[in-house]
Amino acid sequence: MIPVARPTLGKEEIKNIEKICKTGWLGMGSLVFEFENVLKKMFGRKHAICVNTGTAAIHIALAASGIGRGDEVIVPSLTFAGTIQPILSCGARPVFCDIELEDLNLSMDHLKRLLTKKTKAILPVHYGGVPCNMDLILRIARKDGLRVIEDAAHAFGSEYKNRLIGSFGDIACFSFDPIKTISCGEGGAVVLDDDECAQKITKMRILGIDKDTWNRYHQKRSWLYEVQMEGYRYHMSNINAAIGLAQIKKFKVFKKRRQDIAKFYDKELSRLKHIRILRHDLESTVPFNYTILADKRDLLMHFLKTKGIVTAINYIPNHIQPFFRRKRVALPNTDFAYNRIIGIPLYSSLSINEARFVVGSIKEFYKR
Ligand SMILES: Cc1ncc(COP(=O)(O)O)c(C=O)c1O
Incomplete structure (x- = not known):
């Protein structure tokens, strides 16, 4: 059988997993910190926050951007459920946009016709890794004060006008599921520059808990934690980061x-x-x-x-x-x-x- 997709794994991934098993720190820890630093450098962003799936990345990117009940998010219909469910999780409504047949990316004409007073965000999907018309999407969004949250699950490493997808714009979300260009086993990341939004995302990914991230990065658990906001159990584990660190080198x-x-x-x-x-x-x-x-x-x-x-x-x-x-x-x-x-x-x-x-x-x- 020739599968349609499969991860390409080798001894480097096994070695990294073995190493992390020996430390006994399997949850979120120093390897997640290391993987985030590699991503930050690659995309030239102030923040790269790793989570356990691409779906989780999109969810907290939307939630931290203030998307909520009564809001509309313009999104292509031709995408994985992992793009759409996060919109529902925020209490917002997905407004399905048509695509162009040349590349299966968002139709700009249709997108313009879908804008209403309730539109709060545009969620383009770079289908198959081919970038959407980001100049136009960002221009439309800036004019109407909308957030652009890119579903870059397919587009790791793709470039738009000589810039890496994820290196510009408001927020980009990646997936590192088993068949993506690089995999963590399961995983995702949000990359952005906005400090306030990044702070929210950092807390949201770990049950709204403050301070815990830094402690865990240094292999310590703080039992005196504070829950400061609504949050989810979305953080990435050291095991997943160990795989990701081996994959990104390749x-x-x-x-x-x-x-x-x-x-x-x-x-x-x-x-x-x-x-x-x-x-x-x-x-x-x-x-x-x-x-x-x-x-x-x-x-x-x-x-x-x-x-x-x-x-x-x-x-x-x-x-x-x-x-x-x-x-x-x-x-x-x-x-x-x-x-x-x-x-x-x-x-x-x-x-x-x-x-x-x-x-x-x-x-x-x-x-x-
Ligand atoms: C376009 C797109 N968006 C979002 C996702 C969700 O990513 P994950 O499977 O890591 O939750 C996927 C995964 O296949 C995807 O292909």
Whole structure:
């Protein structure tokens, strides 16, 4: 079987986990502090706060930005539930925005039409690692005093106009789940410059408790703690940070592998009549997945499965999920894409021979 995605792990991750097991400090501790410092440096940000999932990162980024009951957050429908649920957790309402078919990112025209007095934030998703039109999103947001909270779960290492996603803008949220470009096993991070917001996020991730973070970073637990605000048990563990620290050292290799495989797919698939490839600049984008729009998608998926190739549909749009579909919204491009999207295998350890087999199998399907 060729999976659609998988983590690329080695002896460095095992060594780091072994080391941390020997210290006996498995929870949040010095390795989380170390991982945050690496992220801060990479993104040139004042703050990088690590949490246990990307979903948690988005939740506390929204909550610390003051998003709450009665507020509207503009977000694409074509995204993982982990983008949407945090909006609900804050008591706010997701307002689903359509996408462009070239890259499956937010449609700027539709976004402008969705703005109301209740809009408090825009939550763009950099689909597949390809940056959204951040200049325009930030300009719209500045004009109306909105917060921009980027779901950068797919975009670790991608660049927008020579700047790393996460290195500019209000707040960016990353995921380090098992199949992301770099993984912590499970994990996430919020990166930002705003001191006040960062202070809230730091407390919120550990049950609203003050001071505990610093003590834990130094492998001490303070029993005299103060709960100062509403908070969650979202902090990252040393075990997850140990994996992340090993993975981030390999990032450049992962990036090149992913770009090379995506370039190979582009070259091989761009000329096929029944397939539409997405727009991406593979010099500046680190592709998280390789999604194409394909005719006879379901039959193709089934055919590839018989060949031992696993594919994915990223994602079932949220506006048609049972929880949301009572309130019908028209998202023609999202609906069009949903019927055609198929993600084919992409991960750093996928060999070119395996990628060639995937391409050959797709060609075989359409020749039949
Ligand atoms: C676009 C997007 N947003 C958010 C998330 C949530 O991240 P996590 O799984 O780390 O909670 C994911 C995870 O797959 C994702 O793909």
